[in-house]
Amino acid sequence: MIILTRLNGVKFALNEELIEVIQENPDTTVVLRNGNIYIVNESMNEVISACIEYKKSIQK
Numbered sequence: 001m002i003i004l005t006r007l008n009g010v011k012f013a014l015n016e017e018l019i020e021v022i023q024e025n026p027d028t029t030v031v032l033r034n035g036n037i038y039i040v041n042e043s044m045n046e047v048i049s050a051c052i053e054y055k056k057s058i059q060k
Contacts, residue, residue: 002050004030005041014038016051 001013007027014030021031022044030038030047040047 002047002054004038004047004050007039007041009041012038016054019047019051022047 002016003011004014005011018032018034019030020033021029023029023031024044027039028042028044028047030040032038042050
């Protein structure tokens, strides 16, 4: 799971395997396979980097 921050400053953990789409317009929006949508403070690149780091951490 990755830790993200909602626009109101509340942190939450997200199962990165459920992410279908990440877009910036201008806020970063994360759309999950189940249709849930999260708008977060992190940039698209930060979300992608968090996903990559998480994948690396579980492959050890």
